[in-house]
Amino acid sequence: MSGDGRPLRISVFGAGSIGCYLGGRLAAAGAEVTLIGRERVGAEIREHGLRLTDLHGADIRVGASGIGFATGPASAATADLVVVSVKSAGTPDAGAALASAIGSDTVVVSAQNGLGNADTLRAALPEQVVLAAMVPFNVVHRGGGHFHQGSEGDLEIEQHPAVRAFERVFDDAGLPLHARADFRSVQWAKLLLNLNNAVNALSGLPLREELSQRSFRRAVALAQREALALLTARGIAVAKLTPLPPQWIPRLLTVPDAVFRVVGSRMLAIDPHARSSMWDDLEAGRRTEVDWISGEIVRLAAASGRAAPVNARLVELVREAEAGGNRHWSGDTLLADLRSQ
Numbered sequence: 358m359s360g361d362g363r364p365l366r367i368s369v370f371g372a373g374s375i376g377c378y379l380g381g382r383l384a385a386a387g388a389e390v391t392l393i394g395r396e397r398v399g400a401e402i403r404e405h406g407l408r409l410t411d412l413h414g415a416d417i418r419v420g421a422s423g424i425g426f427a428t429g430p431a432s433a434a435t436a437d438l439v440v441v442s443v444k445s446a447g448t449p450d451a452g453a454a455l456a457s458a459i460g461s462d463t464v465v466v467s468a469q470n471g472l473g474n475a476d477t478l479r480a481a482l483p484e485q486v487v488l489a490a491m492v493p494f495n496v497v498h499r500g501g502g503h504f505h506q507g508s509e510g511d512l513e514i515e516q517h518p519a520v521r522a523f524e525r526v527f528d529d530a531g532l533p534l535h536a537r538a539d540f541r542s543v544q545w546a547k548l549l550l551n552l553n554n555a556v557n558a559l560s561g562l563p564l565r566e567e568l569s570q571r572s573f574r575r576a577v578a579l580a581q582r583e584a585l586a587l588l589t590a591r592g593i594a595v596a597k598l599t600p601l602p603p604q605w606i607p608r609l610l611t612v613p614d615a616v617f618r619v620v621g622s623r624m625l626a627i628d629p630h631a632r633s634s635m636w637d638d639l640e641a642g643r644r645t646e647v648d649w650i651s652g653e654i655v656r657l658a659a660a661s662g663r664a665a666p667v668n669a670r671l672v673e674l675v676r677e678a679e680a681g682g683n684r685h686w687s688g689d690t691l692l693a694d695l696r697s698q
């Protein structure tokens with residue numbers, strides 16, 4: 358509810374996996390939600406409505422009449438809250454579109470991966486409160502309006518008094534928001550986990566299958582160790598998002614498969630069909646977010662007068678894959694390639 362007792366009006370800019378899942382669950386919890394996205398998604402929702410499921414057995418349906426859909430930003434003009442869930446390459450356009458549509462009272466939340474999307478939105482929306490949030494779980498678009506949350510975790514958001522106005526509806530939607538003062542460290546921690554996105558996209562495999570293979574895990578560990586060394590050298594804090602501290606995760610990743618099945622069981626607790634969002638992009642022939650994820654480590658190295666050869670190579674290989682190159686690396690070949698850097 359808003360302060361004057363009416364349902365909260367929420368626009369979701371970027372009706373894809375994350376946008377439809379969050380928007381659908383918020384609509385089911387009583388918010389007045391409009392999704393802003395492409396016509397193909399609008400047609401799917403008009404035909405099927407939305408079905409939102411998760412790994413705990415939630416199975417929520419929102420009929421087509423229970424949620425708005427638009428292809429442009431005008432509907433966001435009356436929103437109390439706009440959640441931005443486009444891929445990073447689309448953030449400048451999303452910011453420009455919202456700048457032409459929303460007033461200064463609308464709060465904007467970036468539910469995107471990477472470090473800089475909220476800053477990009479802030480630059481376009483200097484009068485609005487813009488907050489970064491972090492989505493820890495994976496969403497699989499199963500078609501026919503069905504979006505499935507395939508792994509665990511709660512949403513995290515930058516601490517700000519504006520959160521109070523909408524935290525209740527997120528709670529009611531089963532999407533509790535954890536407000537954090539040290540949000541940069543949360544973003545770095547998520548980015549470390551997202552270094553797997555490039556490896557997953559290059560493997561061509563579902564996440565669970567990829568992470569079940571030691572050579573792929575070793576490739577991820579190489580990328581994470583390189584990143585952690587740079588973060589430590591710069592004194593950059595990394596939040597603990599997982600039961601193990603981030604510094605221990607590379608060690609966990611490199612244990613033999615049979616051991617990992619036991620000690621890494623939480624990492625394997627993921628829907629067997631779930632893929633990384635970077636694999637989704639390669640599959641759809643779109644530009645990936647590799648520059649906003651692995652590329653951040655390359656930029657951090659450059660700013661420190663150092664090199665990040667493993668992450669630089671992953672950026673290069675994903676760019677090659679975007680241009681039609683190999684998208685089905687075996688773990689051993691990828692690991693050997695990265696080790697030779």
Ligand SMILES: NC(=O)C1=CN([C@@H]2O[C@H](COP(=O)(O)OP(=O)(O)OC[C@H]3O[C@@H](n4cnc5c(N)ncnc54)[C@H](OP(=O)(O)O)[C@@H]3O)[C@@H](O)[C@H]2O)C=CC1
Pocket residue numbers: 370371372373374375376393394395398428442443444445447450451454468469470471492493494495496497633634637643646
């Ligand atoms: N998928 C996942 O499981 C997770 C994703 N994330 C992060 O969440 C963010 C969103 O990811 P995800 O949901 O997978 O992305 P998707 O690509 O599934 O969704 C984004 C949607 O927004 C549309 N879009 C982009 N620009 C516009 C525009 N100007 N007007 C209307 N529609 C637009 C895109 O269309 P088109 O493709 O045609 O441009 C696409 O349909 C990313 O930063 C990602 O890294 C975080 C955790 C998990």
Ligand SMILES: CC(C)(CO)C(=O)C(=O)O
Pocket residue numbers: 470492493494495496550551554564632633634635
């Ligand atoms: C949830 C996770 C880590 C893996 O699916 C992700 O953020 C992504 O796919 O971009």
